[in-house]
Amino acid sequence: MSADSAPTHDPHSFSQPQEAIVTHLALQLKVDFESKILTGVATYRIQKQPDARRIILDTKDLFIQAVYLNQAPDTFNLGPDKEFLGQPLEIPLLNDTDEISIHYQTTSVSAALQWLGPEQTAGGQHPFLFTQSQAILARTWMPCQDSPSVRFTYEAQVQVPAGYLALMSAENPQEMVNNGLYIFKMVHPIPSYLMALAVGHLQFKPVGSRTGVYAETATLPAAVYEFAEMEKMLLAAEDLYGTYPWGRYDVLVLPPSFPFGGMENPCLTFATPTIITGDRSLTSLVAHELAHSWSGNLVTNATWNDFWLNEGFTVYFERRIMEYLYGPEYADMLKVLGYQDLNKTIEELGETNPDTCLKLNLVNRDPDEGLTEIAYEKGNLFLLTIEKAVGRARFDAFIQNYFQSFAFQSNTTENFLKFLSSFFDQEKGILTKEVQPECWIYEPGIPKVAVKVSSARFALIEEKAKEWQSTKDPSVLANLPWTTHEWLYFLQLIETELQASEMAILDNAFHFTQSGNAEVLAAWLEMGLKKDYQVIEEALGKFLQGVGRRKFVLPLFKLLADKPTGKNQAKSIYEKARPNYHAVTRQSVDKLLFA
Known part of the structure; x- marks a missing residue:
């Protein structure tokens, strides 16, 4: 059995792939850090029905300069703008049209792109650019049929300033080239949301024969240590569900403004630095993005x-x-x-x-x-x-x-x-x-037939939580070889009855407010806001201004804004933090604080 041959109607795309569909993209891009603009030519091979007289692509906040059919100039029409979706780009076709080329530029509000200044990076000396295309933001940095039901192969030429490395969701270079021109190729058909680009002062180090890590120089050693078992994960995944189909599996550690934990771009997972803890306790995120190579990308x-x-x-x-x-x-x-x-x-x-x-x-x-x-x-x-x-x-x-x-x-x-x-x-x-x-x-909710989940290791945590709640003595928790997961479970167990004074006892013993583990710190800051533990105030502001991962910042802003006098404080912190956030996170926090 295979999927239906006709593309599924997608309510989030203007494209009509049942009439004319893109099959291959040849992309030329020039990256300009000064103007913060991508200048591009997107050339698509297309297949169309014999009677098709048009092809429709999705665009949002792009400047369309010109369109060509089989290298000859053509007209085009941009339809009205629609919330979330942007504008349809309708291009008339001739009987023999099998190729279209679109000359375009991105704009200052192209939401997929985040242009970071040097001060927003780990090294502090060079700017950085990365994209985030999921779910429907690919259309903000290239005109495309922006639906997961439309898959295409691609090749790309990307010109960047000298001294920068460009990477894509494709076969990637491992060293900088002097002229700044990088060539990419993706031989398997992928949907547009898996199109990705990153440009920065980056280095690469392998951790296995098919796996490696890209990161800024300041981050690379810690990242290589954290992700040392990637090759083992890849071998485990293949043993479970078949041969890895994408060639290499590498990870790019992005600056902390990245809005998600990870993004499963083929060949090159984009990852948040917040999973670097020094003890490899959060590497299940790498396993998650690797698993997407089958479920999602394949x-x-x-x-x-x-x-x-x-x-x-x-x-x-x-x-x-x-x-x-x-x-x-x-x-x-x-x-x-x-x-x-x-x-x-x-x-x-x-x-x-x-x-x-x-x-x-x-x-x-x-x-x-x-x-x-x-x-x-x-x-x-x-x-x-x-x-x-x-x-x-x-x-x-x-x-x-x-x-x-x-x-x-x-x-x-x-x-x-x-x-x-x-x-x-x-x-x-x-x-x-x-x-x-x-x-x-x-049907909504969880069906009654759902399997029950339990954890033997968490049963031990429950005993320690009871011991703590009866004694309020942090020594009963000392020298325990707990992972991040165990500490998170413990904090969840004690949260309901916990008082601010008891948070202080735990904080003095385990220094949660100064934790370098983003998962633990975010959970602790949430508890602090709920319990009015004012010691966290400075750490809260620093965390919200330094981390752009939506999973962390949105609940914290919500809790802060829900406090009687917290809305203004939340807006004050957000005013400083907002320039460091990707559009995905900004949109969510804007809606929360200003809707």
Whole structure:
């Protein structure tokens, strides 16, 4: 079985790929740090229906200079601007048209691009540029059919100033070239949201035969240590679900303004520096982005309404990698923390909110609204429930077959359900009774048939939490070999009854307010805001101004703004922090503080 041959209607794209579709991109770009502009020529090979008289591409905040058909000048029309979506670029076609070229420039409001000054980087001497295309921001740095249902191969020539390294989601150089001209090639078809570019004063160091790390000089040693087990992760992933299809797997550590934990750009994961802790305790994020090489990059959600197909599979796969390398007890901790995050999200959204269904309805909405723990953790819990019902060996066979059947294609939730039913035809009664797939997909909340998750290591944390709550003596927690996950679980357990005075006792013993672990510090700052622990005030401002990861900053701004006198304080901090944030984070905080 394969995905439907006709591209799926995508409510977040103007393109009509059933009429004319792009198949290959030849991209020429010039990067200008002074003007903060990309100047580009995007040349697309296209396939069209015999009667097609136009092709439509998505654009947003681009300056379209000229269009050519088969190298001859042509007219074009930019339609009206629509919220979230931008403008359709309609290009008339001739009978023999098989190539279009668009000359364009980005603008100061092209949201995918973040231009960083030297002071915003680790080295402090050179500017930096990176893109973030997911979900529908590729159209803000290149005209394209910006739908995950449209896949194309690409090649690129990128001119940058001398002394900078350019990287893309493709085969990458490992050293700077003197003339600043870099050549890239991606031989597998990918959707536009996986188009990526980064330019900076970067260095590379391998950590395995197919894996390595790019970072600024100041960050590289710590990053290489943190990600030393990437090759082992890659080998584990291949042993689980088949050959890695993308050649190399490298990680680029970005400046702290990067809005996400990681972005699974093929061949080159973009990663936040907030996962560098010195103890490799947060490298499950690398396993997650690596898993996307199969679930997401190889088999892709056809629309953002089907986002769980990317993330639910990836969370499941990530934890299988971590189990393979570090044992079931380690993976069980991740499952329990994920389940807690899922319940928290459902509590915030409401149990009957349709946004807690796996299949979303994001028509006339920003698809970023679907980037919640529902896709990640409810999707994972759904797959865990299937695994329990049919057995792990049988479920592994299903996943391997799924990846093989839909390789380099985009898939819908409905097509997934057909494939699930077909593969498990002999277990149909078990699925109906013990899984109830349609309930997970189309009904809100967590179905009653959901598998239960537990952690033996967390059971020990629960005993220590009780001991602390009865004694308030931090010595009962001293010298414990806890990972980040265990400390997070402990803080969650004690939060309800915790007082500001008790936070001070813990802080004096373990220096949480000065923690260099972003996950622990963010959790501690949230607790401090809830408990009015005023000691955190300076650390809070410093953290919000220094880290742009939306997962961290948005809850903190929300908690601060909800305090009786906190709205003005939140706005004051945000005024200083906003220039350091990517547009993805700015949009969310703007909506929170100024809507």
